[in-house]
Amino acid sequence: MGRVVARVRSVRLDFALRESGEPASPRDLLQGTTIESLHRRGKLMWAVGGNGGVVAMHLGMSGEMRIVPPEQAVPAEFRGPRSHVHVMWALDDSTRWLFRDPRRFGGVWCYASHAAFEAAHLSRLGPDALDITPEELAGGLAGSRRAGSTRAIKAALLDQSVVAGVGNIYADEALFEVAMHPARRAGSLRTDDIGRLTAAIHGVLGRALVSGGSTLRDYRDASGGAGNAQLGHRAYGRVGLPCVRCGATMKQTTIAQRTTTYCATCQHKQ
Secondary structure: OOOEEEEEEEOOOOOEEEOOOOEOOOOOOOOOOEEEEEEEEOOEEEEEEOOOOEEEEEOOOOOEEEEEOOOOOOOHHHOOOOOOEEEEEEEOOOOEEEEEOOOOOOEEEEEOOHHHHHHHOHHHOOOEOOOOOHHHHHHHHHHHHHOOOOOEHHHHHHOOOOOEOOOHHHHHHHHHHOOEOOOOEHHHOOHHHHHHHHHHHHHHHHHHHHOOOOOOOOOOOOOOOOOOHHHHOOOOOOOOOEOOOOOOEOEEEEEOOEEEEEOOOOOEOO
């Protein structure tokens, strides 16, 4: 923060867009202005420029941000036409900020004001998973209760309008933590259930952050380091293995079109 964006290179015209849907210009991407602040809610990040503009960024499933300090060379995999680096910001101290996305599930969106950005993005997101309170989670699940919905609790956790930032891995981990079946009706949760689940979400995400995230295939942090959180997974990816709590064989199903791993013995469906 506080650095001026000296130069921007946008490689793919369909990756960085204005709010109108047109390709973003270097000025839209904050070239020539100071980065006043950086923010995150869930999986969405955004930078606010001194000119009032906002650049929102989502990594999708395969995106990677890499910050390369002035004294370091850009890694080989971030160079050349096959690098899949779609946007590059060069700061006034020669730091480079690179957005690479081989599968292009992510994106960059530029807005002239914070109000326009909030209407387009923030208004659709629930509270951040690291900060959500039991009361906020209950509010997000209220629609399921009012409608008598049969929506599974795991599907609700993956809904970013309910809670922002819980993905497939940590939904499985949080539900295992509280011994809650992933297919349990979201509308059936009691106040104490929601309190325990909120604490579990905070816990599994907090531990994952300390471990640098989960590197299952190609995830890297902004410095290029791999995470170790996968070494502590108690549910995700353990189908066919003994449950670490009761010893029963871990099962697998599909909920909300996502692979779901759980223990049918100790994760009770109520």
